[in-house]
Amino acid sequence: MNEIIEKAREIITSYDGPKVRIMEVCGTHTHEIFRLGIRSLLPENIDLISGPGCPVCVTQVGFIDEALYLALEKNCLITTFGDLIKVPGTEMNLAKARAKGANIRPVYSPDDAVNLAIENPDKDVVFLSVGFETTTPSSCLAVKRAKELGLNNFSILVANKSMPNAYQKLKGSADAFLYPGHVNAITGNGVCKQLKEEGVSGVVAGFTATELMTALAVTIEMLKKGEPFFVNCYPRVVKDEGSVFAQKLMDEVMELCDTEWRGLGMIEKSGLKLRSEYSDFDSRIKYNMPHIEGKPNPGCRCGEVLQGHCKPSDCPLFGKVCTPLHAVGACMVSDEGACSAFYQYAQ
């Protein structure tokens, strides 16, 4: 344990003020907090809530159904981040579709999906484009490259989401937020500073043990002062202005639209879609996609779990029909999803 972690740990564990609720917005923060066991260090009066910042957790059932349609009905080669492969659709997930003969390939980068399209001119390659501002530029770069190359066998199924307007929905859920460092690396800190003016507090956090502990310690110290605050605790990566180039790129290729978040419902101007100049690369347009309404299991309470309104064990499906091996809700899909973690501890 380095000196900084020790110092931060001291600040966190000795907190004896009124109960505070801190929400980590980012799924990777959730992952690292779990992996480092940070929750076990917290005194009872610090509540650390996992927010909705995991593209898997907030992706609607209907999106998976759309991907299944392209895989099974249109025989597309589906390329995807590994995260989505086990996310349940209405009937099945992508792993099951693959077992039925669908062509599903995990990729590291959307650029690799473009390369697959180049190498396989006889296949229709679709990339499942999910993610927040951190990830969206990678999809935009891939689409631009495909356009420059004149590829006619590459398209993306877009479900990218944008954080700034989602914060409005989360506002009351916590006393302070750990903002997602890698989103802010792209967007800059403007939104967070604006939120501070509206009375919403938070710090930008990095992802190492030192960074997460530092960010929590700063949050605790600032909460003690009682004034709204914003602190950039990840200055080695996050600059105030963010990545101007990435912002321009996203604006050139995509535009904001209203979208539904699993668990949070419809949020205005929080989704992204391809601009009309790039419609040749929009899978929905290219394949005349019918409207597909996903049917989530009506018993699933992932949405409330995500907002900290109920415990996983309060869900009627938990541990019965919904387990890590047969996930019904998104919170059971990834190993450190709230329900999966809860299940593994309880076992």
Place this chain on the structure above:
Amino acid sequence: MENVITLAHGSGSIQTNELINGIFKSNFDNPDLTADDAAVLSLDEGKIAMSTDGFIVSPYEFPGGNIGKLAICGTVNDIACMGAKPKYLTCSYIIEEGFPVEELEKIAKSMGETARKAGVEIVAGDTKVAGKGQVDKIFITTTGVGNIVEGVNTSGAFAKPGDKIIVTGDIGRHGCTILLARNEFNIDADITSDCAPLWSNIEAVLKETKDIHVIRDATRGGVGTVLYEIAHQSNVGISLESEKIPVDPGVRGVCAMLGLEPLYLACEGRLVFFVPASEADKVLSALQSCENSEKAAIIGEVTEDNVGKVILNTAVGAKTLLSRPSGELLPRIC
């Protein structure tokens, strides 16, 4: 001989004989290799250990080995984990029509070399040729047997609270090597498989002490899966020091890139020992003096509480549950 395997090679004809004599017999050369329907052998008195394992690795050749070397190591190590000196092996091939003879020769050669190194004789075999597309190039199954060293009694059910847990080297290299060899993620790294026969390592330990509770070969599923198996089989908890687990920097880099956990990547030349605390130093120094286990390390201990769970002590001085992967390992962005 023709330069690719044809269905005739599997038909029991002259070509089959050519294949057996030209490739297998010459490479496996030993007095017990049978030309009859079965090998006739003798074993020492006492208990024996016997095991079988199938190998379908793709690609069949990778940095640090090939499917042949793997097929010997896998079965030899399984037997050795029971404290048995591997003595005889059989091997069965299923080869896809069109497989290059030259490649088969390479595979047989490394099987012969690895068997000699492990001190085991290949005494019988079988070759089938399957039509194009019915198998992926080449599958090998090996079965082995050996006498258990007197006084040794290991089992996954024998871990006791207080036992020290030793891993014989850096983890996850084989899984990482195969991941890179498939080239699906366009990552370059100088990583070779840890694939190795480990009887001599176990023999060195048994010379120091026979008071060993568990030895397990951490193959598919990696060290993490072995730890959960033992925690369940022995009804104990496991406490791991995350910073003491040896991981090659390159493996760490690849894992960081793809969001994978090295504890769940396969090894093919790593053992996990559970030994009484009093024996731990002896075992460790015996291992550290052997090839392929120079970097052996104590990574944790067995606890009475947290039965069936693996708990990690982390870099921030906290405890966390090692989460169990559900299904295949997938690269992630989140």
Place this chain on the structure above:
Amino acid sequence: MCVGLPARVVSVNDGTAIIDANGAKRDVRAELLDDLEPGDYVMVHAGVAIAKISSDDEEEGSEVLGLLAI
């Protein structure tokens, strides 16, 4: 939301760069960053270098915690 990989830039070539994380090397897109040079450290996500890294986390941590004292 976003796994980031800190990596060293090995070479830069026309909008792409080869990066090295502990010996794991890969081509990534580098258009988002100006004036990238071999030896720079970058944060990589989904095959794109998204930001330059200006110091290590301990240096950063002591700076950030230092601010609290004021």
